[in-house]
Amino acid sequence: MADRDYVINGPVGLTLLRMAGPMVIGMFVVMMYSVVDTFFIGRLGAIPLAAIGFTFPVVFIVTGTTMGMGIGMASVVSRAVGEGDHQRVAETTTRGLIFVLGLVLVFVVCGLLLHDRIFRLLGADDDLLPIIRQYMFPWLLGVPFLVIPMIGNSALRATGDTFTPSLIMIVAGGFNVVLDPFLIFGWWIFPRLELQGAALATVASYLITFVAATWILIRRDRLLVWERPRWKPWLQTWGRLLYIGLPAVMTNLMIPLSNGLLTRFMAAHGPQAVAAFGVASRIESLVMIGAFAMVTIMVPFCGQNFGANRPERVQAGLRFGLKYCMTISLTVWIVLALFSRAIARAFTEDPLIIEILQPFLRWVPLSYGALGFMLLVTASFNGAGLPKHAMWLFGSRLLVFTVPLAWWGSHAAGPTGIFIAILIGNLGAGIFAFRLARYHPRLIHLK
Numbered sequence: 001m002a003d004r005d006y007v008i009n010g011p012v013g014l015t016l017l018r019m020a021g022p023m024v025i026g027m028f029v030v031m032m033y034s035v036v037d038t039f040f041i042g043r044l045g046a047i048p049l050a051a052i053g054f055t056f057p058v059v060f061i062v063t064g065t066t067m068g069m070g071i072g073m074a075s076v077v078s079r080a081v082g083e084g085d086h087q088r089v090a091e092t093t094t095r096g097l098i099f100v101l102g103l104v105l106v107f108v109v110c111g112l113l114l115h116d117r118i119f120r121l122l123g124a125d126d127d128l129l130p131i132i133r134q135y136m137f138p139w140l141l142g143v144p145f146l147v148i149p150m151i152g153n154s155a156l157r158a159t160g161d162t163f164t165p166s167l168i169m170i171v172a173g174g175f176n177v178v179l180d181p182f183l184i185f186g187w188w189i190f191p192r193l194e195l196q197g198a199a200l201a202t203v204a205s206y207l208i209t210f211v212a213a214t215w216i217l218i219r220r221d222r223l224l225v226w227e228r229p230r231w232k233p234w235l236q237t238w239g240r241l242l243y244i245g246l247p248a249v250m251t252n253l254m255i256p257l258s259n260g261l262l263t264r265f266m267a268a269h270g271p272q273a274v275a276a277f278g279v280a281s282r283i284e285s286l287v288m289i290g291a292f293a294m295v296t297i298m299v300p301f302c303g304q305n306f307g308a309n310r311p312e313r314v315q316a317g318l319r320f321g322l323k324y325c326m327t328i329s330l331t332v333w334i335v336l337a338l339f340s341r342a343i344a345r346a347f348t349e350d351p352l353i354i355e356i357l358q359p360f361l362r363w364v365p366l367s368y369g370a371l372g373f374m375l376l377v378t379a380s381f382n383g384a385g386l387p388k389h390a391m392w393l394f395g396s397r398l399l400v401f402t403v404p405l406a407w408w409g410s411h412a413a414g415p416t417g418i419f420i421a422i423l424i425g426n427l428g429a430g431i432f433a434f435r436l437a438r439y440h441p442r443l444i445h446l447k
Contacts, residue, residue, distance in 0.1 A: 012320055015301070016294065024293040026170050029174060035283070038052065046353060050275045051124075052278055053263065054132055062107050062143055069245040072245025072387075074158040076241060078299065079306060081159050096241050099238050108140050115136060123263065128271075135195040136199070142206050149212070158304075160300065161221075266418065280357060287368070292375075295379045298383060302380050325376065333365040356416075367430070396428070397426065397429030397432075406418045
């Protein structure tokens with residue numbers, strides 16, 4: 001665990017690696033259960049795999065909103081930690097949790113009432129809707145249990161503790177991976193529930209994280225405090241959270257929006273194309289864990305150092321992050337390009353899905369270094385209290401580069417054209433991030 005003194009005084013590269021290390025392990029387990037879900041569902045056939053591909057944008061709307069508010073929490077709390085104000089840390093955590101829980105409940109109700117309309121807009125036909133519903137209804141009912149762990153973990157990371165959130169993720173993710181085949185295929189005493197089983201295994205892991213995170217926040221770290229609601233200070237806290245969190249939510253919601261559009265472009269080429277895109281999304285999430293972990297801890301690292309008036313450490317952190325992301329990208333690209341067919345066959349035996357997926361694995365990972373650095377600069381802007389800069393930077397990748405090019409690529413070259421658009425979008429956004437980071441006075445002059 002990296003404490004405040006180490007975060008604002010320790011060697012920059014070692015501090016970042018020390019904070020990111022536990023996150024890599026925790027995020028690996030979490031990503032693995034998404035990949036394992038896809039692997040087991042792939043054994044059910046192309047249609048269930050296509051159905052799970054349609055759920056990804058909607059799932060990310062809910063989780064992306066929570067993650068965005070978590071970024072707001074991490075930014076505000078980390079700067080309070082940097083200033084040494086523990087009372088504000090506890091008040092922000094408590095008030096933020098209540099606010100985000102109410103927000104997610106609104107999403108849950110809307111998702112349950114508008115389910116079929118939403119997935120028809122994404123391109124799902126009437127035959128797929130009942131299959132999608134098997135997954136989404138249990139998931140929506142269970143997702144409120146994810147709010148406290150996600151927001152609470154953001155507060156813990158803001159204090160410099162990345163070990164505890166990672167441990168919670170590891171336990172919950174491991175439980176989900178073990179439970180998956182029992183509920184999907186009906187092993188041992190369990191009924192065969194297929195997609196519904198995958199959703200119930202995920203909800204069970206949410207319950208574990210809920211219990212663990214609640215105990216830690218209340219009993220161990222005392223970051224949840226009882227106070228009589230007083231509208232003025234509560235609204236002030238929510239205002240500080242929303243100042244960072246709302247642009248971060250909008251940034252995160254660009255992901256399901258763009259993925260929804262990309263899914264619709266893929267749907268024009270058949271359910272196998274949607275299935276391939278769903279598999280590609282999960283593989284990308286898995287191989288980018290190292291970069292994602294660094295991005296996650298960059299917000300509290302920047303927040304604490306800005307709070308302690310140490311902006312030069314943020315600059316050094318971005319220089320280190322650029323080298324880190326490029327190294328990961330090159331390694332991942334070599335592995336996925338060399339073993340693209342074997343990796344595709346691990347998820348499905350459908351020859352058409354394998355054929356569609358291979359170009360993604362061979363070319364898109366080449367751009368992951370640019371994507372990772374763009375995300376690091378975005379996180380640095382959030383940590384510095386400049387959320388609009390982060391939003392415009394992130395939006396450039398999706399709405400300026402990727403989606404328009406994907407629309408053209410879909411017509412010109414089918415699914416492969418869409419993958420090429422993703423490659424160009426990542427590279428374009430990475431170059432834009434480099435230019436911003438080089439010239440923005442709050443960040444860094446890269447040489």
